[in-house]
Amino acid sequence: MTVYLPIAELSVNIFIILGMGAAVGFLSGMFGVGGGFLITPLLIFYNIPPVVAVATGANQVVASSISGAITHFRRGTIDVKLGTVLLGGGLVGASVGVWLFSILRRMGQLDLTISLLYVVLLGSVGGLMLWESIGAMRKAAKNLPTALRRPGQHIWIHGLPMKMRFKKSKIYLSVIPVAALGFFIGMLTSIMGVGGGFIMVPAMIYLLRIPTSVVVGTSLFQIVFVSAYTVIVQASTNYTVDIVLAFVLMIAGVIGAQYGVRVGQRLRGEQLRALLALLVLAVGIRLAVELVIPPEDIYSVVSAGFGY
Amino acid sequence: MLARARHFLLTLLLAAAAPATAQTLERQVTHFPEKLEIGISTDEISITSDFRGADLTIFGAIDGFDANLLTQGKYNIIVTLEGPKDNATVRKKERVFGIWVNTQSMTFELVPEAYSLSSTRDIATIAPPRDIANMGIGVDHMRLVPLGFFGDGSNLGEFRNAFRRIREQNGVYQRDPGGVQFISSSLFKASVRLPANVPNGVHIVRAYLFRDGLFVAAKALPLRVIKTGLEQAITRAAHERPVIYGLFAVTLAVITGWGASLLFRKD
Numbered sequence: 001m002t003v004y005l006p007i008a009e010l011s012v013n014i015f016i017i018l019g020m021g022a023a024v025g026f027l028s029g030m031f032g033v034g035g036g037f038l039i040t041p042l043l044i045f046y047n048i049p050p051v052v053a054v055a056t057g058a059n060q061v062v063a064s065s066i067s068g069a070i071t072h073f074r075r076g077t078i079d080v081k082l083g084t085v086l087l088g089g090g091l092v093g094a095s096v097g098v099w100l101f102s103i104l105r106r107m108g109q110l111d112l113t114i115s116l117l118y119v120v121l122l123g124s125v126g127g128l129m130l131w132e133s134i135g136a137m138r139k140a141a142k143n144l145p146t147a148l149r150r151p152g153q154h155i156w157i158h159g160l161p162m163k164m165r166f167k168k169s170k171i172y173l174s175v176i177p178v179a180a181l182g183f184f185i186g187m188l189t190s191i192m193g194v195g196g197g198f199i200m201v202p203a204m205i206y207l208l209r210i211p212t213s214v215v216v217g218t219s220l221f222q223i224v225f226v227s228a229y230t231v232i233v234q235a236s237t238n239y240t241v242d243i244v245l246a247f248v249l250m251i252a253g254v255i256g257a258q259y260g261v262r263v264g265q266r267l268r269g270e271q272l273r274a275l276l277a278l279l280v281l282a283v284g285i286r287l288a289v290e291l292v293i294p295p296e297d298i299y300s301v302v303s304a305g306f307g308y
Numbered sequence: 309m310l311a312r313a314r315h316f317l318l319t320l321l322l323a324a325a326a327p328a329t330a331q332t333l334e335r336q337v338t339h340f341p342e343k344l345e346i347g348i349s350t351d352e353i354s355i356t357s358d359f360r361g362a363d364l365t366i367f368g369a370i371d372g373f374d375a376n377l378l379t380q381g382k383y384n385i386i387v388t389l390e391g392p393k394d395n396a397t398v399r400k401k402e403r404v405f406g407i408w409v410n411t412q413s414m415t416f417e418l419v420p421e422a423y424s425l426s427s428t429r430d431i432a433t434i435a436p437p438r439d440i441a442n443m444g445i446g447v448d449h450m451r452l453v454p455l456g457f458f459g460d461g462s463n464l465g466e467f468r469n470a471f472r473r474i475r476e477q478n479g480v481y482q483r484d485p486g487g488v489q490f491i492s493s494s495l496f497k498a499s500v501r502l503p504a505n506v507p508n509g510v511h512i513v514r515a516y517l518f519r520d521g522l523f524v525a526a527k528a529l530p531l532r533v534i535k536t537g538l539e540q541a542i543t544r545a546a547h548e549r550p551v552i553y554g555l556f557a558v559t560l561a562v563i564t565g566w567g568a569s570l571l572f573r574k575d
Protein backbone atom coordinates (compact mmCIF):
# COMPACT_ATOMS: atom_id res chain seq x y z
CA MET A 1 0.00 0.00 0.00
CA THR A 2 1.46 3.31 -1.00
CA VAL A 3 0.88 6.69 0.55
CA TYR A 4 1.64 9.98 -1.16
CA LEU A 5 3.78 12.36 0.89
CA PRO A 6 2.57 15.83 -0.07
CA ILE A 7 5.69 17.73 1.00
CA ALA A 8 8.33 15.20 -0.06
CA GLU A 9 6.26 14.93 -3.26
CA LEU A 10 6.69 11.20 -3.69
CA SER A 11 4.82 7.98 -3.06
CA VAL A 12 6.18 5.59 -0.47
CA ASN A 13 5.22 2.18 0.84
CA ILE A 14 3.41 2.86 4.11
CA PHE A 15 4.57 -0.44 5.65
CA ILE A 16 8.22 0.44 5.17
CA ILE A 17 7.67 3.78 6.91
CA LEU A 18 5.70 2.09 9.70
CA GLY A 19 8.44 -0.52 10.05
CA MET A 20 11.13 2.16 10.24
CA GLY A 21 9.18 4.09 12.86
CA ALA A 22 8.52 0.97 14.92
CA ALA A 23 12.15 -0.24 14.72
CA VAL A 24 13.57 3.14 15.70
CA GLY A 25 10.90 3.51 18.40
CA PHE A 26 11.82 0.09 19.76
CA LEU A 27 15.53 0.98 19.85
CA SER A 28 14.87 4.39 21.36
CA GLY A 29 12.75 2.82 24.09
CA MET A 30 15.38 0.14 24.69
CA PHE A 31 18.33 2.54 24.92
CA GLY A 32 16.49 5.56 26.29
CA VAL A 33 17.42 7.81 23.37
CA GLY A 34 15.25 10.03 21.19
CA GLY A 35 15.96 8.20 17.98
CA GLY A 36 16.33 11.28 15.78
CA PHE A 37 19.89 10.27 14.88
CA LEU A 38 18.54 6.98 13.51
CA ILE A 39 15.32 8.10 11.86
CA THR A 40 16.87 10.86 9.74
CA PRO A 41 19.58 8.68 8.11
CA LEU A 42 17.05 5.87 7.57
CA LEU A 43 14.73 8.25 5.75
CA ILE A 44 17.64 9.45 3.63
CA PHE A 45 18.54 5.82 2.80
CA TYR A 46 14.92 5.41 1.68
CA ASN A 47 15.35 8.30 -0.79
CA ILE A 48 13.37 10.86 1.17
CA PRO A 49 15.00 14.21 0.32
CA PRO A 50 17.40 15.08 3.19
CA VAL A 51 15.74 18.49 3.70
CA VAL A 52 12.42 16.76 4.39
CA ALA A 53 14.05 13.98 6.43
CA VAL A 54 15.72 16.48 8.78
CA ALA A 55 12.70 18.71 9.39
CA THR A 56 10.36 15.73 9.75
CA GLY A 57 12.89 13.97 12.02
CA ALA A 58 12.70 16.94 14.41
CA ASN A 59 8.93 16.53 14.51
CA GLN A 60 9.31 12.84 15.37
CA VAL A 61 11.72 13.81 18.18
CA VAL A 62 8.98 15.94 19.79
CA ALA A 63 6.66 12.93 19.93
CA SER A 64 9.30 10.54 21.26
CA SER A 65 10.62 12.92 23.94
CA ILE A 66 7.44 14.44 25.30
CA SER A 67 6.27 11.48 27.38
CA GLY A 68 9.72 11.11 28.97
CA ALA A 69 9.83 14.81 29.73
CA ILE A 70 6.39 14.69 31.39
CA THR A 71 7.38 11.68 33.50
CA HIS A 72 10.53 13.46 34.71
CA PHE A 73 8.54 16.62 35.40
CA ARG A 74 6.10 14.67 37.60
CA ARG A 75 8.95 13.03 39.49
CA GLY A 76 10.61 16.41 39.95
CA THR A 77 13.83 15.37 38.22
CA ILE A 78 14.03 18.43 35.96
CA ASP A 79 16.13 21.43 36.94
CA VAL A 80 13.89 24.02 35.30
CA LYS A 81 16.32 26.89 35.87
CA LEU A 82 19.22 24.99 34.29
CA GLY A 83 16.89 23.76 31.55
CA THR A 84 15.81 27.31 30.78
CA VAL A 85 19.41 28.49 30.36
CA LEU A 86 20.07 25.51 28.07
CA LEU A 87 16.84 26.27 26.22
CA GLY A 88 17.81 29.94 25.74
CA GLY A 89 21.04 28.84 24.05
CA GLY A 90 19.14 26.15 22.19
CA LEU A 91 16.58 28.50 20.63
CA VAL A 92 19.32 30.83 19.38
CA GLY A 93 21.28 27.83 18.09
CA ALA A 94 18.24 26.41 16.31
CA SER A 95 17.55 29.78 14.64
CA VAL A 96 21.15 30.03 13.45
CA GLY A 97 20.95 26.41 12.31
CA VAL A 98 17.83 26.96 10.20
CA TRP A 99 19.46 30.02 8.65
CA LEU A 100 22.60 27.99 7.80
CA PHE A 101 20.34 25.22 6.51
CA SER A 102 18.71 27.60 3.99
CA ILE A 103 22.08 28.96 2.85
CA LEU A 104 23.62 25.51 2.41
CA ARG A 105 20.53 24.37 0.54
CA ARG A 106 20.82 27.27 -1.90
CA MET A 107 24.51 26.49 -2.39
CA GLY A 108 23.75 22.83 -3.11
CA GLN A 109 25.91 21.67 -0.20
CA LEU A 110 23.18 20.74 2.28
CA ASP A 111 23.03 16.99 1.61
CA LEU A 112 26.80 16.73 1.87
CA THR A 113 26.89 18.76 5.11
CA ILE A 114 24.17 16.63 6.69
CA SER A 115 26.00 13.41 5.75
CA LEU A 116 29.39 14.71 6.91
CA LEU A 117 28.00 15.88 10.26
CA TYR A 118 26.36 12.50 10.78
CA VAL A 119 29.54 10.62 9.90
CA VAL A 120 31.67 12.72 12.27
CA LEU A 121 29.17 12.72 15.12
CA LEU A 122 28.02 9.12 14.89
CA GLY A 123 31.60 7.93 14.32
CA SER A 124 33.04 9.71 17.36
CA VAL A 125 30.14 9.14 19.76
CA GLY A 126 29.78 5.50 18.66
CA GLY A 127 33.52 4.90 18.91
CA LEU A 128 33.78 6.42 22.39
CA MET A 129 30.75 4.52 23.65
CA LEU A 130 32.04 1.24 22.29
CA TRP A 131 35.47 1.80 23.86
CA GLU A 132 33.94 2.68 27.22
CA SER A 133 31.44 -0.18 27.29
CA ILE A 134 33.99 -2.80 26.22
CA GLY A 135 36.26 -1.58 29.01
CA ALA A 136 33.39 -1.84 31.48
CA MET A 137 32.50 -5.35 30.28
CA ARG A 138 36.11 -6.56 30.62
CA LYS A 139 36.29 -5.18 34.13
CA ALA A 140 32.99 -6.82 34.99
CA ALA A 141 34.34 -10.13 33.63
CA LYS A 142 37.42 -9.83 35.83
CA ASN A 143 35.21 -8.87 38.78
CA LEU A 144 36.96 -5.54 39.15
CA PRO A 145 34.93 -2.68 40.56
CA THR A 146 33.85 -0.33 37.79
CA ALA A 147 35.58 2.95 38.45
CA LEU A 148 32.94 5.58 37.98
CA ARG A 149 34.42 8.98 37.40
CA ARG A 150 34.01 11.01 40.54
CA PRO A 151 32.37 14.36 40.07
CA GLY A 152 34.08 17.17 41.87
CA GLN A 153 37.30 17.50 39.93
CA HIS A 154 37.40 21.00 38.58
CA ILE A 155 38.31 21.89 35.03
CA TRP A 156 38.63 25.25 33.26
CA ILE A 157 34.88 25.42 32.67
CA HIS A 158 34.37 25.95 36.40
CA GLY A 159 36.51 29.07 36.37
CA LEU A 160 34.28 31.00 33.94
CA PRO A 161 32.46 34.15 35.09
CA MET A 162 28.68 34.87 35.26
CA LYS A 163 28.10 32.15 37.80
CA MET A 164 24.63 31.19 38.82
CA ARG A 165 23.27 28.93 41.55
CA PHE A 166 21.18 26.02 40.28
CA LYS A 167 19.37 24.86 43.42
CA LYS A 168 17.91 21.61 42.17
CA SER A 169 21.23 20.43 40.73
CA LYS A 170 23.04 21.73 43.82
CA ILE A 171 25.73 23.33 41.66
CA TYR A 172 27.18 26.79 41.27
CA LEU A 173 28.13 27.18 37.63
CA SER A 174 28.78 29.81 34.97
CA VAL A 175 25.88 30.22 32.52
CA ILE A 176 28.33 30.52 29.60
CA PRO A 177 29.12 26.80 29.09
CA VAL A 178 25.48 25.86 29.73
CA ALA A 179 24.12 28.29 27.14
CA ALA A 180 26.94 27.34 24.74
CA LEU A 181 26.05 23.65 25.06
CA GLY A 182 22.38 24.52 24.44
CA PHE A 183 23.38 26.58 21.40
CA PHE A 184 25.45 23.75 19.93
CA ILE A 185 22.69 21.17 20.47
CA GLY A 186 20.08 23.58 19.03
CA MET A 187 22.16 23.93 15.88
CA LEU A 188 22.42 20.14 15.54
CA THR A 189 18.65 19.85 15.99
CA SER A 190 17.89 22.15 13.10
CA ILE A 191 20.61 20.93 10.72
CA MET A 192 20.49 17.21 11.50
CA GLY A 193 16.98 16.63 12.85
CA VAL A 194 18.25 15.07 16.07
CA GLY A 195 17.26 15.84 19.65
CA GLY A 196 20.92 15.73 20.62
CA GLY A 197 20.42 13.82 23.89
CA PHE A 198 23.22 11.42 23.00
CA ILE A 199 25.67 14.34 23.11
CA MET A 200 23.99 16.53 25.70
CA VAL A 201 23.74 13.87 28.42
CA PRO A 202 27.47 12.93 28.43
CA ALA A 203 28.45 16.61 28.10
CA MET A 204 26.32 17.54 31.11
CA ILE A 205 27.72 14.69 33.20
CA TYR A 206 31.40 14.84 32.28
CA LEU A 207 31.98 18.50 31.35
CA LEU A 208 29.50 20.41 33.49
CA ARG A 209 29.47 17.89 36.38
CA ILE A 210 25.72 18.09 36.74
CA PRO A 211 24.29 15.35 39.01
CA THR A 212 23.09 12.34 36.99
CA SER A 213 19.69 12.42 38.73
CA VAL A 214 18.58 15.59 36.94
CA VAL A 215 20.57 15.21 33.69
CA VAL A 216 18.16 13.10 31.64
CA GLY A 217 15.02 15.02 32.67
CA THR A 218 16.63 18.41 32.09
CA SER A 219 18.00 17.40 28.69
CA LEU A 220 14.56 16.08 27.66
CA PHE A 221 13.03 19.38 28.81
CA GLN A 222 15.37 21.27 26.47
CA ILE A 223 14.94 18.75 23.62
CA VAL A 224 11.14 18.98 23.59
CA PHE A 225 11.11 22.76 23.34
CA VAL A 226 14.02 23.14 20.94
CA SER A 227 12.76 20.49 18.54
CA ALA A 228 9.21 21.90 18.66
CA TYR A 229 10.65 25.33 17.90
CA THR A 230 12.76 23.85 15.08
CA VAL A 231 9.70 22.22 13.51
CA ILE A 232 7.84 25.54 13.46
CA VAL A 233 10.81 27.50 12.08
CA GLN A 234 11.61 24.82 9.44
CA ALA A 235 7.94 24.76 8.43
CA SER A 236 7.82 28.52 8.00
CA THR A 237 11.17 29.09 6.28
CA ASN A 238 11.89 25.94 4.29
CA TYR A 239 8.40 24.36 4.03
CA THR A 240 9.95 20.94 4.56
CA VAL A 241 7.96 19.37 7.41
CA ASP A 242 5.96 16.50 5.94
CA ILE A 243 3.10 15.98 8.34
CA VAL A 244 1.92 12.74 6.73
CA LEU A 245 5.38 11.19 6.99
CA ALA A 246 5.83 12.52 10.54
CA PHE A 247 2.47 11.15 11.68
CA VAL A 248 3.06 7.65 10.31
CA LEU A 249 6.53 7.59 11.93
CA MET A 250 5.26 8.84 15.28
CA ILE A 251 2.40 6.38 15.59
CA ALA A 252 4.70 3.43 14.88
CA GLY A 253 7.48 4.99 16.99
CA VAL A 254 5.57 5.48 20.22
CA ILE A 255 4.18 1.93 20.06
CA GLY A 256 7.61 0.45 19.26
CA ALA A 257 9.11 2.39 22.17
CA GLN A 258 6.78 0.71 24.68
CA TYR A 259 8.13 -2.72 23.74
CA GLY A 260 11.70 -1.44 23.55
CA VAL A 261 11.54 -0.25 27.15
CA ARG A 262 10.55 -3.74 28.33
CA VAL A 263 13.43 -5.43 26.51
CA GLY A 264 15.85 -2.75 27.65
CA GLN A 265 15.06 -3.40 31.30
CA ARG A 266 16.26 -7.01 30.94
CA LEU A 267 19.68 -6.13 29.49
CA ARG A 268 22.71 -5.00 31.50
CA GLY A 269 23.87 -1.40 31.24
CA GLU A 270 27.22 -1.99 29.55
CA GLN A 271 25.81 -4.56 27.13
CA LEU A 272 23.12 -2.10 26.20
CA ARG A 273 25.69 0.65 25.63
CA ALA A 274 27.89 -1.63 23.51
CA LEU A 275 24.90 -2.59 21.34
CA LEU A 276 23.88 1.04 20.92
CA ALA A 277 27.49 1.94 20.07
CA LEU A 278 27.59 -0.73 17.36
CA LEU A 279 24.32 0.52 15.93
CA VAL A 280 25.50 4.14 15.92
CA LEU A 281 28.76 3.11 14.23
CA ALA A 282 26.95 1.05 11.61
CA VAL A 283 24.75 3.99 10.59
CA GLY A 284 27.81 6.25 10.50
CA ILE A 285 29.78 3.82 8.33
CA ARG A 286 26.87 3.39 5.92
CA LEU A 287 26.73 7.16 5.43
CA ALA A 288 30.51 7.41 5.07
CA VAL A 289 30.54 4.73 2.37
CA GLU A 290 27.95 6.69 0.42
CA LEU A 291 30.19 9.77 0.45
CA VAL A 292 33.21 7.87 -0.87
CA ILE A 293 31.88 5.53 -3.54
CA PRO A 294 31.37 7.08 -6.98
CA PRO A 295 27.74 8.21 -7.36
CA GLU A 296 25.51 6.60 -10.01
CA ASP A 297 25.20 9.93 -11.74
CA ILE A 298 27.58 12.80 -11.08
CA TYR A 299 24.93 15.24 -12.28
CA SER A 300 21.75 16.15 -10.48
CA VAL A 301 18.88 18.47 -11.36
CA VAL A 302 16.88 20.51 -8.87
CA SER A 303 13.88 22.63 -9.66
CA ALA A 304 13.77 26.10 -8.12
CA GLY A 305 10.20 25.58 -6.92
CA PHE A 306 11.30 22.88 -4.55
CA GLY A 307 15.05 22.88 -4.45
CA TYR A 308 16.40 19.88 -2.65
CA MET B 309 4.40 30.70 -2.99
CA LEU B 310 5.28 34.02 -4.58
CA ALA B 311 7.66 32.27 -6.91
CA ARG B 312 4.94 29.77 -7.80
CA ALA B 313 2.51 32.57 -8.53
CA ARG B 314 5.09 34.36 -10.63
CA HIS B 315 5.75 31.24 -12.65
CA PHE B 316 2.06 30.70 -13.06
CA LEU B 317 1.70 34.19 -14.50
CA LEU B 318 4.70 33.64 -16.72
CA THR B 319 3.22 30.40 -17.94
CA LEU B 320 0.02 32.18 -18.81
CA LEU B 321 1.95 34.89 -20.63
CA LEU B 322 3.92 32.31 -22.54
CA ALA B 323 0.74 30.48 -23.32
CA ALA B 324 -0.69 33.67 -24.73
CA ALA B 325 2.50 34.33 -26.64
CA ALA B 326 2.68 30.90 -28.24
CA PRO B 327 -0.36 31.17 -30.51
CA ALA B 328 0.91 34.63 -31.48
CA THR B 329 4.14 33.13 -32.83
CA ALA B 330 2.09 30.52 -34.56
CA GLN B 331 0.01 33.27 -36.11
CA THR B 332 3.02 35.15 -37.39
CA LEU B 333 4.25 31.92 -38.86
CA GLU B 334 0.81 31.38 -40.28
CA ARG B 335 0.84 34.79 -41.89
CA GLN B 336 4.09 34.01 -43.70
CA VAL B 337 2.52 30.94 -45.20
CA THR B 338 -0.98 32.23 -45.92
CA HIS B 339 -1.04 30.48 -49.25
CA PHE B 340 -1.66 27.22 -47.46
CA PRO B 341 -5.39 26.45 -47.51
CA GLU B 342 -5.17 23.95 -44.62
CA LYS B 343 -6.48 24.77 -41.16
CA LEU B 344 -5.90 22.83 -37.96
CA GLU B 345 -8.49 22.25 -35.25
CA ILE B 346 -7.83 20.41 -31.98
CA GLY B 347 -9.67 19.37 -28.85
CA ILE B 348 -8.64 17.52 -25.70
CA SER B 349 -10.46 14.83 -23.78
CA THR B 350 -10.32 16.89 -20.58
CA ASP B 351 -9.04 20.32 -19.71
CA GLU B 352 -8.36 19.45 -16.11
CA ILE B 353 -6.45 16.57 -14.53
CA SER B 354 -6.68 16.05 -10.79
CA ILE B 355 -3.94 14.39 -8.81
CA THR B 356 -5.38 12.21 -6.06
CA SER B 357 -3.43 10.20 -3.50
CA ASP B 358 -3.41 7.13 -5.75
CA PHE B 359 -2.41 9.03 -8.91
CA ARG B 360 -0.15 6.88 -11.10
CA GLY B 361 -0.08 9.03 -14.19
CA ALA B 362 -2.75 9.57 -16.82
CA ASP B 363 -3.21 9.40 -20.57
CA LEU B 364 -4.41 12.48 -22.33
CA THR B 365 -6.05 12.13 -25.71
CA ILE B 366 -5.97 14.99 -28.15
CA PHE B 367 -8.24 14.92 -31.20
CA GLY B 368 -7.70 17.05 -34.23
CA ALA B 369 -8.85 17.63 -37.77
CA ILE B 370 -7.23 19.12 -40.84
CA ASP B 371 -9.62 21.38 -42.72
CA GLY B 372 -9.17 22.23 -46.34
CA PHE B 373 -6.74 19.41 -46.96
CA ASP B 374 -5.55 18.23 -50.32
CA ALA B 375 -6.87 14.68 -50.78
CA ASN B 376 -3.95 13.72 -52.99
CA LEU B 377 -1.31 14.79 -50.48
CA LEU B 378 -3.26 13.08 -47.71
CA THR B 379 -3.26 9.71 -49.46
CA GLN B 380 0.46 10.08 -50.08
CA GLY B 381 0.98 10.64 -46.35
CA LYS B 382 2.46 14.09 -46.85
CA TYR B 383 0.67 15.55 -43.84
CA ASN B 384 2.45 15.17 -40.53
CA ILE B 385 1.46 16.24 -37.07
CA ILE B 386 3.45 16.90 -33.94
CA VAL B 387 1.66 17.27 -30.61
CA THR B 388 3.49 18.52 -27.53
CA LEU B 389 2.44 18.91 -23.95
CA GLU B 390 4.55 21.47 -22.13
CA GLY B 391 4.42 21.78 -18.35
CA PRO B 392 4.71 24.93 -16.24
CA LYS B 393 8.10 26.60 -16.35
CA ASP B 394 10.57 27.10 -13.57
CA ASN B 395 14.28 27.64 -13.16
CA ALA B 396 16.25 24.41 -12.85
CA THR B 397 19.74 23.96 -11.48
CA VAL B 398 22.08 21.23 -12.70
CA ARG B 399 24.86 20.30 -10.31
CA LYS B 400 27.96 18.29 -11.01
CA LYS B 401 29.83 16.24 -8.44
CA GLU B 402 33.58 15.86 -8.30
CA ARG B 403 35.86 13.97 -6.01
CA VAL B 404 37.44 16.31 -3.47
CA PHE B 405 39.74 14.68 -0.89
CA GLY B 406 38.09 11.33 -1.58
CA ILE B 407 34.55 12.63 -1.07
CA TRP B 408 32.02 13.35 -3.80
CA VAL B 409 31.09 17.02 -3.61
CA ASN B 410 28.88 19.25 -5.77
CA THR B 411 31.46 21.58 -7.29
CA GLN B 412 29.91 23.13 -10.38
CA SER B 413 26.37 24.21 -11.07
CA MET B 414 24.40 25.88 -13.82
CA THR B 415 20.86 27.25 -13.60
CA PHE B 416 18.69 27.20 -16.70
CA GLU B 417 16.10 29.91 -16.97
CA LEU B 418 12.40 28.96 -17.07
CA VAL B 419 12.48 25.50 -18.50
CA PRO B 420 9.33 23.35 -18.62
CA GLU B 421 8.99 20.99 -15.69
CA ALA B 422 7.42 18.40 -17.98
CA TYR B 423 7.46 17.90 -21.73
CA SER B 424 5.88 15.16 -23.80
CA LEU B 425 6.00 14.91 -27.55
CA SER B 426 3.97 12.71 -29.87
CA SER B 427 4.18 12.73 -33.63
CA THR B 428 3.09 10.85 -36.72
CA ARG B 429 6.68 9.78 -37.23
CA ASP B 430 10.20 10.64 -36.08
CA ILE B 431 10.33 14.44 -36.01
CA ALA B 432 13.66 14.51 -37.80
CA THR B 433 11.91 13.12 -40.89
CA ILE B 434 8.90 15.46 -40.71
CA ALA B 435 10.66 18.70 -41.52
CA PRO B 436 14.24 19.89 -42.02
CA PRO B 437 15.98 19.72 -38.62
CA ARG B 438 16.79 23.44 -38.81
CA ASP B 439 13.10 24.37 -39.02
CA ILE B 440 12.22 22.07 -36.13
CA ALA B 441 15.05 23.59 -34.12
CA ASN B 442 13.95 27.15 -34.90
CA MET B 443 10.46 26.37 -33.72
CA GLY B 444 11.85 24.91 -30.52
CA ILE B 445 10.01 21.61 -30.93
CA GLY B 446 11.35 18.64 -29.00
CA VAL B 447 13.56 18.18 -25.96
CA ASP B 448 16.70 18.50 -28.07
CA HIS B 449 15.66 21.95 -29.28
CA MET B 450 14.34 23.26 -26.00
CA ARG B 451 15.71 26.67 -25.09
CA LEU B 452 18.21 26.12 -22.28
CA VAL B 453 19.59 29.51 -21.37
CA PRO B 454 21.92 29.65 -18.38
CA LEU B 455 20.98 32.24 -15.78
CA GLY B 456 23.63 34.79 -14.81
CA PHE B 457 26.11 32.72 -16.73
CA PHE B 458 29.75 33.55 -16.68
CA GLY B 459 32.64 31.49 -17.94
CA ASP B 460 33.84 30.42 -21.33
CA GLY B 461 30.78 28.29 -22.04
CA SER B 462 32.88 25.23 -22.71
CA ASN B 463 30.83 23.15 -20.28
CA LEU B 464 27.45 24.47 -21.44
CA GLY B 465 26.89 21.48 -23.71
CA GLU B 466 27.69 18.93 -21.04
CA PHE B 467 25.28 20.56 -18.54
CA ARG B 468 22.52 20.80 -21.17
CA ASN B 469 22.94 17.14 -22.07
CA ALA B 470 22.93 16.11 -18.42
CA PHE B 471 19.76 18.13 -17.86
CA ARG B 472 17.94 16.52 -20.79
CA ARG B 473 19.16 13.04 -19.88
CA ILE B 474 18.07 13.28 -16.22
CA ARG B 475 14.67 14.75 -17.06
CA GLU B 476 14.11 11.97 -19.60
CA GLN B 477 15.21 9.33 -17.07
CA ASN B 478 12.74 10.78 -14.54
CA GLY B 479 10.01 10.37 -17.13
CA VAL B 480 9.00 14.03 -17.07
CA TYR B 481 10.43 14.54 -20.55
CA GLN B 482 9.29 11.95 -23.04
CA ARG B 483 8.71 11.39 -26.73
CA ASP B 484 6.58 8.99 -28.72
CA PRO B 485 7.27 9.11 -32.48
CA GLY B 486 4.12 7.19 -33.40
CA GLY B 487 1.77 8.62 -30.83
CA VAL B 488 -0.24 10.54 -33.42
CA GLN B 489 -2.47 8.41 -35.64
CA PHE B 490 -4.94 9.25 -38.37
CA ILE B 491 -8.30 7.70 -37.50
CA SER B 492 -10.00 8.76 -40.68
CA SER B 493 -8.81 10.65 -43.73
CA SER B 494 -8.28 13.96 -41.97
CA LEU B 495 -9.06 13.21 -38.34
CA PHE B 496 -6.18 12.36 -36.04
CA LYS B 497 -5.78 11.24 -32.49
CA ALA B 498 -2.74 11.83 -30.29
CA SER B 499 -2.12 10.24 -26.93
CA VAL B 500 0.25 11.89 -24.50
CA ARG B 501 1.29 10.25 -21.28
CA LEU B 502 1.31 12.29 -18.08
CA PRO B 503 3.85 10.76 -15.67
CA ALA B 504 2.99 10.07 -12.01
CA ASN B 505 5.30 12.92 -10.97
CA VAL B 506 3.63 15.44 -13.30
CA PRO B 507 3.99 18.97 -11.91
CA ASN B 508 1.01 21.06 -10.86
CA GLY B 509 -0.03 24.05 -12.87
CA VAL B 510 -1.08 25.02 -16.34
CA HIS B 511 0.25 22.80 -19.12
CA ILE B 512 -0.01 23.78 -22.76
CA VAL B 513 -1.03 21.35 -25.47
CA ARG B 514 0.31 22.39 -28.87
CA ALA B 515 -0.32 20.79 -32.23
CA TYR B 516 1.73 21.56 -35.33
CA LEU B 517 0.73 20.64 -38.85
CA PHE B 518 3.37 20.07 -41.53
CA ARG B 519 2.75 19.56 -45.23
CA ASP B 520 5.50 17.86 -47.13
CA GLY B 521 8.18 19.19 -44.80
CA LEU B 522 6.73 22.69 -44.54
CA PHE B 523 5.11 24.14 -41.45
CA VAL B 524 1.46 24.99 -42.10
CA ALA B 525 -0.43 25.75 -38.90
CA ALA B 526 -0.33 25.43 -35.13
CA LYS B 527 -2.91 25.42 -32.36
CA ALA B 528 -2.57 25.58 -28.58
CA LEU B 529 -4.88 24.69 -25.69
CA PRO B 530 -4.34 24.93 -21.92
CA LEU B 531 -4.58 21.94 -19.58
CA ARG B 532 -4.76 22.41 -15.83
CA VAL B 533 -3.16 19.85 -13.55
CA ILE B 534 -4.23 20.24 -9.93
CA LYS B 535 -3.70 18.38 -6.70
CA THR B 536 -6.99 17.52 -5.03
CA GLY B 537 -8.27 16.40 -1.68
CA LEU B 538 -6.13 16.02 1.41
CA GLU B 539 -2.81 16.30 -0.46
CA GLN B 540 -3.89 19.64 -1.87
CA ALA B 541 -5.08 20.89 1.54
CA ILE B 542 -1.78 19.88 3.19
CA THR B 543 0.41 21.39 0.49
CA ARG B 544 -1.56 24.63 0.57
CA ALA B 545 -1.46 24.85 4.35
CA ALA B 546 2.29 24.21 4.37
CA HIS B 547 2.94 27.02 1.90
CA GLU B 548 0.24 29.55 2.75
CA ARG B 549 -0.08 29.16 6.54
CA PRO B 550 3.38 27.80 7.40
CA VAL B 551 3.41 28.89 11.07
CA ILE B 552 -0.01 27.39 11.79
CA TYR B 553 1.03 24.28 9.86
CA GLY B 554 4.18 24.01 12.00
CA LEU B 555 2.20 24.52 15.21
CA PHE B 556 -0.24 21.86 14.08
CA ALA B 557 2.63 19.42 13.38
CA VAL B 558 4.02 20.02 16.87
CA THR B 559 0.58 19.64 18.48
CA LEU B 560 0.09 16.37 16.65
CA ALA B 561 3.44 15.14 17.98
CA VAL B 562 2.62 16.23 21.54
CA ILE B 563 -0.77 14.49 21.46
CA THR B 564 0.70 11.31 19.96
CA GLY B 565 3.59 11.15 22.42
CA TRP B 566 1.54 12.03 25.44
CA GLY B 567 -1.40 9.87 24.38
CA ALA B 568 0.83 6.82 24.02
CA SER B 569 2.33 7.31 27.47
CA LEU B 570 -1.18 7.53 28.97
CA LEU B 571 -2.36 4.53 26.99
CA PHE B 572 0.53 2.28 27.99
CA ARG B 573 0.90 3.51 31.56
CA LYS B 574 1.12 0.67 34.00
CA ASP B 575 0.77 2.50 37.32
